[in-house]
Amino acid sequence: MAKTWYPIIDRDKCMSCGTCVDFCAHGVYELDGDGQPVVKAPENCVEFCRGCAKICPEEAISYYGDSER
Secondary structure: OOOOOEEEEOOOOOOOOOHHHHHOOOOOEEEOOOOOEEEOOHHHOOOOOOHHHHHOOOOOEEEEOOOOO
């Protein structure tokens, strides 16, 4: 798991569909009290996975530590 790689949710793009929460088997995300996904456990993110960003319908996920940004 990565300590210098983790997802960042763009709140302006996110439509709170929860797709990232359902997709991630590593428990990186959870829904907050308003039903918006938040990065709960960034240390659980698998370095360079990018799976959640690929399935996000609004392209609202980028990554801290990503040289492709």
